[in-house]
Amino acid sequence: MARMDELYPPIAPRAEGFLETGDGHRIRCQEAGNPAGKPVVVLHGGPGSGIAPMARRHFDPSAYRIVLFDQRGSGQSTPDAGDLTANTLWHLVADMELLRERLGIERWQLFGGSWGATLALAYAETHPSRVSEIILRGVFTVRQSELDWIYRGGAAHLFPREWEAFLAPLPASLRDDPLSGYAVLLDDPAEDVRHRAAVAWSTWEGATVSVLPQEAFVRQYADPAFALTFARLAVHYFTRGAWLDDGQLIRDAGKLAGIPGVIVQGRYDTVCPPVTAYEVHRAWPGSELKLLEGAGHAVTDPGVLAALRAATDSFRE
Template sequence: MNDPRGLRTLYPPISPYASGTLDVGDGHSVYWEISGNPEGKPAVFLHGGPGGGCSPAHRRLFDPERYRVLLFDQRGCGRSRPHAELEANTTWHLVEDIERLRAVMGVEEWLVFGGSWGSTLALAYAETHPERVTELVLRGIFTMRKSEIDWYYQKGASMIFPDRWEKFVAPIAEDERDDFVAAYRRRLTHEDRAVRVEAARAWSVWEGSTITLLPDEAGISRHDQADYALAFSRIENHYFSHLGWFEEGQLIRDAHKLKNIPGVIVQGRYDMACPVQTAWELHRAWPEADLKIVEGAGHAFSEPGILHHLVEANDRFAEKLR
């Protein structure tokens, strides 16, 4: 589908033809769903956050006539249970979960699509299991380096959005502001639910109000809902506190493992959550991928120029069966 400017847009709404929950061990149950053509090209969608969960719009990034796409809510968020759980919830648990879900799908290999944190997880999965990945479509590149976390949660984006940053820092005492990730962790794991909710909403709304080039009031409102904010903020902060259980710079260092995987990297020029520098460095380390820097766009997949390139990439790869 196209908009009046000739840009690609989402495919029409579609419902899953199969869904369920998978016991992945450690007390976690992961929700999954499959939509599209049962005989189509296999793909898996990795949502952002971590802790964001999937939405019906994510199915619509793929041509339902040509793709069979699996979506799932990562541990602790969305429809997965237990809600907002941090135990046994690491990057490497999720990489194992993707492999379990590949078995549920019954395929040997698939296209892997990930945006924001989903791009981090997609890179971790592809560098661990390159033989399972036919193509990579990545958006809003984030590799969990300390400098990337500091930019968004310590100093950097704060200078672009000082009014919204003031609301983010409000729950944190002056003498704790040298490390906002650590200060928020103490509140997000506090025994008092009211303390957890206050911190979760402030953390979540900061992201919801800064990820699009222009304000998205509906997105901000969703980020302000207590249940969503608790999973999103607790899990995201948990991962950031541990730097994703990566060695510093690991994902870009190991990008040579992607050499034989076709890929597209889509990056908004004015992405405040994940500045374009990281996408540029990934492209330098993985020159075989196409890099699309979208002028006049921020971080969100729904922004017109970004959405155009994502759907276009999926359509192009739909023609390829490896």
């Protein structure tokens, strides 16, 4: 699997604080690396996963000014996922622009995987003049076809036992549309119902994320402290199509013309199949698609860390 020597050595944040958005949210932010270096902002997945220390290690710390933040409802940002007020994709885009201005950054590189790739595309298509380069991994654009694949039985053909466990909390009346069914369960007044649903939702992704089964992923995703935020935010966003027209991020990818970019995609990604990365690449003039033959969705799958490091190294000057 992953070789940790394909990452830069561990690095601690050199600055940390909170960004007041003006609408009741406080966004936890970090900086690491060279304060005079090339700015890059790391966009975490989920939605709901939060800052991961390993994310700082994709970048040469002598060359990059590394900015990370917990998106609304995630990590140490407040309010938490129990309060979904003013929490949409476009709020996140606005938070990024506010953060860029507060940090005095003219243009920055975007680095995001999975849901982080969704946010990167939405921000770049809204503010292309503020983006120097883009690096995406495991591309997801929240089209209905993508949601149907993972939540209405497509991936179930590859993971039948895990799919059965995913459906288990749902009564028969809600199984035709599991995404909407989980929205009902996660809003149930009974705490045990909400907890069971969150763990089942999250465990489904943990079971499908890697090209080879990894018990560590299943344990991580099944942890109730992680699962409650992860499931609640994901269902909140996905039942609403992330406030996007269906196919919008691919439709508008022509706005990225002139922005260099690398797309790192696992051939056997069962969470975000490579057709989406391919279609983004076709619609984004000048982008480079690196399709990794031995990888799935996980950042630790074979070849992914090396490909991401090669991309960040290529843009560090």
